[in-house]
Amino acid sequence: MNLDYSVDERAFRDEVRDWLRGHLPAAMRDKVVRYAALGRDDLLGWHRILAEKGWIAPSWPREWGGTGWSVVQRHIFEEECGYAGAPPLVPFGLAMCAPVLLEFGTDAQKQRFLPRIYRGDDLWCQGYSEPGSGSDLASLRTSAMRRGEHYVVNGQKTWTTIAHLADWIFCLVRTDPAMERKQDGISFLLIDMKTPGITVRPLPLMDGRREVNEVFFDDVEVPVENRIHDEGKGWTVAKYLLGHERMNTARIGNSKRELERLKAFSADQRKDGKPLIDDPRFRDKLSRLEIELMALAITNLRFLDQLRGGRAPGAEVSMLKIKGTEIQQMLTELMLEAGGPLAQVLGPVDTTVDNDDFLAALAPRYCNMRKTTIYAGSNEIQRNIIARHALGL
């Protein structure tokens, strides 16, 4: 048993690290580490740099551009990108729509969408949640009635991340409201955001930024050829996606970088004239957080090791999500605490003045990251999954 990377794995890590040093634009990294808002150009810009290198979709089959890396190599790559401060990759196309297309799409659908997703021609978003359907997703009501070669979609999606920037949305819609089991009347549609009848309205969040939206569908015509899998099989697709490998669930690399940032920041902050990091009450919280991350890094490797045998991930992914997000949140919480009373300052009342004060980014960041234990299957849903599938309760 050896917890260290092998010689080959270390060589691969060094290759990734060297490449990142030369190719991650400083301006992009700077935005990430300052918690600045990332626009379409930042998100797609980094995507396209990776696509050009051939590293954008490691887990895809080789014929569609996959790298053929082992699960450990993929983990190393993700960890290094996170640690280096690369912008997060938007998962909706790469890690959600694409695996669905690969599993259930027709050849024509694959040919049409996969190369565009690979190159980063489009931004995708995800149409799952509705005002009345959160954790109980199968209760969704957005309807899609068949009319000739089209579905006519009516209804509303909500909490739709980056819908205001997106070119496409993949949606769960109800194609048969008469089904006894509510899961059986659902289908999976790909919808062009430019289609007439779609309205996107921002949902302002407590961090003051625009990130999520409400998306309204008013007699939106969607070609039948945009349906993935059979009519009524949308829930099968959704379940597949839920069980499918989540890209970089634990975000170990990001959290390691944030931890070092927190240490440096709390060493600079003063309390009673001494570095805050030397205050035992603060330090113990910092230490426990660091130790949780040390343990999670090994837990992540152990779970990866189990996947090497080819077994599909199950409850492990849920554990990584729960612990990974708890750690991400605690990092922002301690960062805000380290910032002290002046970290409550958001900026000048005159919002036309440039405000690049790092302290001012901490409170919005803290607010924003509360989302992590709610999105992508709330941590309570993850606990349900573990209870059912790993514990047999």
Place this chain on the structure above:
Amino acid sequence: MNLDPSEEQQLLAASIERFVERDYTFEKRRKIVASPEGYSQDVWRTMAELGLLGLPLPTAHGGFGGGAIDAVSLMQAIGGALIVEPWVASIALGAQLVARGGSEEQRQRILPAVADGKIKLAFAHVEGAARHTLAHVATRARAGGGGYIISGVKHAVPHGAAADLLVVSARTAGEATDADGLTLLLVPRDAPGVTFRPLRMLDGTRATDIEFDEVRVGGDALIGAPNTALPLIQEVVDFATALICAEAVGAIKSANAATLDYLKTRKQFGVAIGSFQALQHRMVDLTIEYEQAKSIALLACSAADTERDAAARSRIVSAAKIRIADACRKVSQESIQLHGGMGMSDELKVSHTFRRLTAIAQQFGDADHHLARFAGLSDPHQGRA
């Protein structure tokens, strides 16, 4: 990265599993704990025959040359079955001090006999006032008669009364809490002036207070050089600490299995109580505690074996002990709560696992002790993902 156990490690784990099933049922353990000696000579002999006593001892002296990682499956079994025999006291502490610090003559004389189960060692170190501070030793040894004369009292020495030979820490220079001035001496249990006051411990194990009243030992009793024993003590206590972290993992696994089984079988309001989400989520959190505890224990055992920088090693071992102490507390308390009144009962094994987990959280330093040590040691690998 290769997390698969080696073939030897797999064979060892299988043989330990058979040993526990055959020789260490919970009823058997109950009898052993209630016996006058508080451990079983038969079990100890079996452990010697299985090679478990020589596992982490040098091959040149009757051992198998294994490290902490090689002992993980044994430690998990000790935790799972609540084995009370003095393996940590004799092998992970006493014999390690001799193996790592002793002369060739001492190693030849002592270690093969330890591996064969002929003699047992104990580490007489802790004094009540020291709490967990390893440098805090008031017991004194002064030069005399060509050797040393020892005076002082050691408290609650684990398995001290079962030992044939004691490794005693004594101050040969400086004040009670100085880092320098500590010396390790070998003292036979029947040396004139040695008095035992055997003790029963919370977790069912035995310990003893030991008084040394002008105890005379020869110059050949000295382990290593005088006045400089602290780094060796820290190294060996780190080794043993990493191992009891692995023991805790086995105990946590056992407690969780019992709790999960209880949730599935205990019926109230006409249904299994495990059908209640409030309890399901708590059980999930205990499962996550197990995974995190296992990870950090493996990290500590690996560091104890391979980390050459003493500060880096101690830092990881402290990290592990903090996380394990937190997990011990959470899992032990929740396992009783989820068992309801049955969890309080002496009849159920889980209440004994509770007691062992409570003891492990304290042993070799509680979370607060290790938080202070962790904060004082910087990470030499910082800046590397």
